Amino acid sequence: MLIAYKERCQLAEFNTSYPLRPEHWSSYRSNELLTFGTELSLYLHIPFCPQLCSFCEYTRMATPRENLQAHYVQTILRELRTFGELNPQFQLAGFDIGGGTPTALSTHLLELLLLEYRQFLSSRKLASDFEPSIESTFQTATADKLRVIGAAGIERLSLGVQSATGSLLRAHARLNESEERMLEVITTAHDSGIQKVNLDFMYGLPGQTPASIHSDLALIQRLSPEQITLYELRTNMVQLPSASADMRFAAYNIWYQGLLELGYCAPFGRNTFSRNPADAGCSSYLRKRMFYATPYRGFGISAQSMGLNGISYNKGKGLGAGNLRQCVEEPDYSPQDVYLLSSAELAAKYIAVAGYSGQFSLRVASRLLGCDAADYYAEPILFCQEWELLQLVDDDILRITPKGFRHIGAVFSLFYSPPSVTNI
Ligand code: SF4
DSSP: OHHHHHHHHHOTTOSSOSSSSGGGGGGGEESSOOOOOSEEEEEEEEOEESSOOTTOOSOOEEOOOHHHHHHHHHHHHHHHHHHHHHOOSOEEEEEEEEESOGGGSOHHHHHHHHHHHHHHHHTSEEOTTOOOEEEEOTTTOOHHHHHHHHHTTOOEEEEEEEOSOHHHHHTTTOOOOOHHHHHHHHHHHHHTTOOEEEEEEEESOTTOOHHHHHHHHHHHHHHOOSEEEEEEOOOSSSOOOOOOHHHHHHHHHHHHHHHHHTTOBOOTTOSEEESSTTOOSSOHHHHHHHHHOOOEEEESTTOEEEOSSEEEEETTTTOOHHHHHHHHHSSOOOEEEEEEOOHHHHHHHHHHHHGGGTEEEHHHHHHHHTSOHHHHTHHHHHHHHHTTSEEEETTTEEEEOHHHHTTHHHHHHTTSSSTTOOOO
């Protein structure tokens, strides 16, 4: 176990993604469909952005002309309607609209999308903690679009800042926005009925320093959003030099202490923070994924879905910019790569996703495994407790310690399938 842990610590690409490469699941490929349970979240992927940041690992392309945007929106809405007709019974746990930049759509198309969203919701039973969310940028969040979002009942708006240091952003082909504009967007969002604004920041970017992180924290203090999400730069899908594990650990520590001092809450190791201690700092879609492994269905190119029996990716996964446009022009974006997984692989995927919150639940892992996770993972649990990498909380949650967080990907990978002998 110690050797497995040390090996993973050496691998720069090891992080909480799972699997690191789709071919690791090739033996699970299937032509069958996923099955979903009685509770489900939905996700709409809008792959358009006015700018393509070099650090971004999401499936996205430059915003096309409105006729292609319209084709895309009509296609995902048709697929959403069909899915709803075929699955009339489930309770809706969450609904996220992400990308890309959903507000890169024209105001008319965003309105059309959200009108259909409201109609879809009107015939659904919603979970008591249902909290829909949409992603945006300061450049694209016009007052008209914010009003449309608020009127649709979207409760959470997530805006990318990434860094307050303009030179850092420009080095990654991203424009920075003035503080006045940021304040204007946040105020308009609240005035439009959007209850929570989240700001995304990154750490581990080449050129980032303690001083630049303190500038980010000072900006947060002035803008005072309800939530903050920290993203670690991941380089297994983008070609960028990355900060060392020690530098990323030092950066997270500065962020964590700084956010606590500003009144934000989260257990150490989590990347979502909220001013409300009872709030996990994310939408119900992500909360249910991270904490309960609740199934979800993704619509749009490359969107991922997780059912009770596996994972699928829609058309478009892994395509370069030129081929993405062709894919967007297609008449459907149906699931293309379907993997019907073993219970151990489902549990491993859950643990990897839960890794974003710095913890996972033994109860949820037991449900996925079909046996007692404390027994199944006895060896890595013992190792992680002896080495003070994870601590057991409430007889259920295995939470990363500050020592474990230094190599969080290595720690969680000890629980991949089969424990400690993953394909790397
Ligand atoms: S705006 Fe967001 S989604 Fe688009 S390229 Fe930049 S980071 Fe990626």
